[in-house]
Amino acid sequence: xxxxxxxxxWRAERRAERRAGIxxxxxxxxxxxxxxxxSLVRRSLDENDRTLVSIFVNPTQFNDPTDLAxxxxxxxxxxxxxxxxxxxxxxxxxxxxxxxxxxxYRVVETERSRAYEGAHRPxxxxxxxxxxxxxxxxxxxxRAYFGEKDWQQLELVRGLAExxxxxxxxxxxxTVRDADGLALSSRNSRxxxxxxxxxxxxxxxxxxxxxxxLARRALETGGFDVDYVxxxxxxxxxxxxxxxxxxxxxxxxxxxx
Ligand code: PAJ
Numbered sequence: 537x538x539x540x541x542x543x544x545x546w547r548a549e550r551r552a553e554r555r556a557g558i559x560x561x562x563x564x565x566x567x568x569x570x571x572x573x574x575s576l577v578r579r580s581l582d583e584n585d586r587t588l589v590s591i592f593v594n595p596t597q598f599n600d601p602t603d604l605a606x607x608x609x610x611x612x613x614x615x616x617x618x619x620x621x622x623x624x625x626x627x628x629x630x631x632x633x634x635x636x637x638x639x640x641y642r643v644v645e646t647e648r649s650r651a652y653e654g655a656h657r658p659x660x661x662x663x664x665x666x667x668x669x670x671x672x673x674x675x676x677x678x679r680a681y682f683g684e685k686d687w688q689q690l691e692l693v694r695g696l697a698e699x700x701x702x703x704x705x706x707x708x709x710x711t712v713r714d715a716d717g718l719a720l721s722s723r724n725s726r727x728x729x730x731x732x733x734x735x736x737x738x739x740x741x742x743x744x745x746x747x748x749x750l751a752r753r754a755l756e757t758g759g760f761d762v763d764y765v766x767x768x769x770x771x772x773x774x775x776x777x778x779x780x781x782x783x784x785x786x787x788x789x790x791x792x793x
Contacts, residue, residue, distance in 0.1 A: 537619045540627045543674055546588075549625070550676050559585040562677035562704070564668060567591040568608040568722035569617050572712040576681040577621050579709055584679060588625040589618050590671050595631060596639050597663030603782075608722055627674070634670055642666045645692055652773050653688050653784065656763045664689055665696050672697075672704050680704050685711040685719050687773060687786040711785075713739070719785050726781045734759060735778055742772050742787045 540546040550560065561580030565573050580587040591614060598604035611628065618626055642662050648654075649661035672680060682690045694706050712720050717739035718732075727735055737758045742765070745751035752765045755776055763775040763782070767789060775784040 537615070537623050538625050539615060540625065541629060541633070543629065543633060546625070546627055546674065547676075553586065554676060560675065560677040560679075561587045562671065562675040562680040563587065563589045564671045564680065564682075565589060565591055566593045566607065566722070567614045568610060568725075569614045570712075570720045570722065572683055572685060572720040574617065574621060575712050576683060576709050577618065577623060579707070580679065580681050581622055583707075584677075586624040587622075588627060588675055588677065589623050590627045590629070590675070592627075592629055592634060592667070592671075594634075594663060594667040596635070596642070596666060597660050599657045599659055606726065608725060634667065639666070643669050643696065645695065648688070648695070649692055651688075652764055652766060652768075653775065656775060661689070661692055665692060668693055669696060669700070669702075672702055675704075677704050679707050681707050681709055683709050683711060684786070685721070686784070687771060717743075719783075721783065723781050723783065728779060731779045731781065735783065738774070738776055738778075738783055739785055739787070742774055742785060748772060 561584035563576045563580050577587060577589060591611065593607050593609060595604060615626060643665040644662050645665060654661050682693055684690060690708050697704065697706050714720060716736040718724065718736045719739065738755065738760060741751045741754040741758065745754055748765045748767045751774070752762050755762050755765065760776040760778055763777065765772065765774040770789050771786050772789055773786045775782060
C-alpha cells in the first residue's frame with residue numbers, strides 16, 4: 537500500500553493510472569477504523585481496480601472542540617488494517633494541505649442540512665460537504681463509498697454530487713452493527729463498560745417503538761438524553777447522549793423493519 541501525504545504525489549500517480557484506464561474507488565474516513573469502515577473498503581475493493589482510503593480528522597465538521605480533541609487517532613494501526621485488507625492507496629493529508637484557504641471557501645446547503653444532526657451541530661454539514669468536495673476532487677475516483685449509518689450525511693453527499701455535476705458515483709453501504717445491535721462507531725470506545733451494556737437499547741427502541749414519540753419516551757426511561765428522534769419518509773433518525781458520548785443511528789420504517 538502506498539501512503540501519500542502530499543497531494544501532487546497522489547495526483548501524479550492517479551493521472552498515470554487514469555490514462556491507463558484503471559478504475560478507482562474512494563473511501564473517505566476520519567480513521568479509528570472498525571468493521572463499519574472496512575465494509576466500505578471491501579465493497580470498493582470488489583467494485584474497482586484500485587481503492588484509495590483517505591484518513592483525515594476534519595476539524596471544520598466538529599462544532600464541539602472537546603469532541604475533536606478526544607477523537608481517537610491510531611494512525612499506525614489504521615494503516616496496518618488497510619494494508620491487511622488489500623487497499624492500494626491511503627492518503628493522510630495535513631490540515632493546511634486540505635485547507636490552503638483557511639476555510640474561507642465552503643459548501644453550504646441551506647435546507648436539509650439544517651434538520652436533525654444539523655440542528656444540534658451547527659455548521660457540521662458545511663464542514664462535511666466542504667471536505668467531501670475537496671476529497672472527491674483530489675481522488676478523481678469513479679465511485680465513492682459512504683455508510684448508511686450517517687444517513688443524513690449520505691443524502692447530503694448525494695445531493696452535493698448532483699448539484700455540482702460531480703463525475704464520481706456515490707455508493708451507500710448498509711450499517712454494520714455489533715451482535716447486540718449497537719451500530720459500530722469510533723465513539724463507542726469512549727463508553728464505560730456500564731454504558732456499553734446499556735447502549736444496545738438505543739437501536740432496540742428505534743426498531744420496536746410504533747412511533748418516534750414512543751421511541752423517545754422509551755429512550756428517556758432507559759437513561760438516554762435524547763437530542764432527537766424523528767420519522768422522515770421511510771426512515772427513523774435519532775441521536776442520543778449516553779454519559780458523555782453522543783450516538784447516532786437510523787432504521788428503516790415499514791415492512792423491512
Ligand atoms: P467516519 O465517521 O470516519 O466514517 C467514514 C465512513 O464510514 C462514513 O461514510 C460512515 O458513514 C461510514 N461508517 C461509519 N460507521 C459505520 C457503520 N457502523 N456501518 C457502515 N458504515 C459506517 O463520516 C465521516 O467519517 C466523515 O464525516 C467524512 C465523510 C470522512 C468526512 O470528513
